[in-house]
Amino acid sequence: MVAVRIGLVLAMALLVAMFSGPCRSELERLEHPIAADGSLSFLVVGDWGRRGSYNQSAVALQMGLMGEKLNVDFIISTGDNFYDDGLTSLQDPAFNESFSRIYTADSLQKQWYSVLGNHDYRGDVLAQLSPVLRKIDRRWLCLRSFVLNTEIVDFFFVDTTPFVDKYFTDPEDHAYDWRGVLPRKAYISNLLKDVDMALKESRAKWKIVVGHHTMQSAGHHGNTNEIVAQLLPILEENGVDLYINGHEHCLQQISTSHSPIQFLTSGGGSKAWRGDISWTKPELKFYYDGQGFMSMEMTEARVDIAFYDIFGNVLHTWGASKPSFSVTGENSRTVY
Template identity: 30%
Template sequence: MVYINSLIGFTVFLLVCKTRAFIPNQNAVRFTALGDWGGKATHPYTTVVEVAVAKAMGNVADMYQSQFTLALGDNFYEDGVLSVDDPRFQETFENVFTAKSLYNPWYVVAGNHDYNGNVQAQVEYTNRSKRWEFPSYYYNKRYNIPGSNATILFVMIDTIILCGNTQDDIPGAELSGPDDPVRAEEQWQWIEATLKKSTDDYVIVAGHFPVWSIAEHGPTPLLVNRLKPMLEKYRTTAYFSGHDHNLQYLKEDNSTVEYFVIGSAHVVDPSIEHKNSVPPGSLKFHYADTNSLGGFAYIEVSSTNATFTFVDAMSAKDIYQRVLYPRTK
């Protein structure tokens, strides 16, 4: 089901898409984002949706000269990887996302399924791959926006360290809290210090578990209670996540923070089980068409605004667009 602000707005959006000149903005930071893309544990180690997303994302990245990708966790289904030599790195990543336009940095975070295996091996794979960038369980990356003094900061966080892992074999099971409270607190302190000192024009925090979601897993209470106040206090631009296997955009009326769920690069799940668990009116867009082949996001950030676009993998066409603006200072 697709939620669009108004029929008029959608009509204008379609007209813009039809007439858009496909010329990348050289005075912008341009990148793609996807979550929950990690194939499957048996031959051929991919899903139809993952292969379609890889093809469409390669085409979009080529068209706009994308500079990097954010990979938002659940990188290898069902149980991550065993070691840095695990063939899944080839079978589910290197041999699937083969477009030349995707041979640039992939900034990676871990998801709950990755924690069923060896996350440290995924970190170590950074030294094996020319594009896999996973230097630590949580880290940040800053880009200068060409033609200006503006910058964008990416704060890549590990939500499993913060919240604990899920038990996917138990329907309705909730997160039990961090396995290592000391380690979790260290990351909380790092997140707050990073956000507090940032003077960047845009700040995007990215992790696997969502803050808000209407789908199968729903909101993450610990993130709602502790991360959301930080995002608001320090005027974070947006929070990107995966975990639920669909595309969502949410924004509370009394907050400037924008929430994007980008989790349909492996399978598509139409669940709206938690539609009443998010703030009233906060859901602006939801796409989970099981006849589609999933989707991903393309983002273009200039010094004056940032355009976030959800892309349908089957058609490689825009299905929703949101314009964001630099933070007030």
């Protein structure tokens, strides 16, 4: 009965996401149960969809092994799900070749919660958001923005691509599918109001925001100024604990004195930047310029994260506890 109820909620949310425009009054809300012992575990991967190339298959293999070890509840994708230009249609073979045929481990046959990246917006966005894809692979769930409620943590998935000015103003940039986004100003305004309201209404012990673009980054792209200016103040005002993103093809953790939020990047699902690092400030707690992924284990009292490479090596760990959210331990092997 629980599975049926979750399936109905997901199907309704997908239909709303597909046909809703920028005048939505609130974010779609989904629920996911926690484990019987009160814990939650999941994997995070981003920037992956390359038909297995650039070590995507190697990352998927290690995700499967770690997913089995942790008995993960679900997987989060931080966007840029299909390279180079999203999906062309509902019949695009890239969906099977980059997703279904790659993440085949039993432990990865769980729900995937995904956001769109800028590369996804270069294709047929409505195809990637369509509930029809769930008939092809029941794991798939991609919405523009939504809230995922659990008993111990609320996740707020935010569509960050429409915030970035250059995608709209640079004549040499790629063509983007802005259906459902235009008029842009109204879309962003409504989204910011929705996120602010959803965060204020949340009573979860932990609040995690997931977006594609970086807020703090030492990598190739650097900080995304538009969401730093418009979205970050809302997150800080509402007590968000973690911001998780992709976009940078690396793994990193940044902790800055200017914000109480931990900034985590998991964008190593396939192609990496190979040595492209822009700064090594003290705020940069960990940076790995290679393929890999992240795991998170949570209880009401604690969160523990770990980053892995394509051989399953643990590159960096970090943990924090509530209510003080003080760092209780760190062990890293930083690679530049």
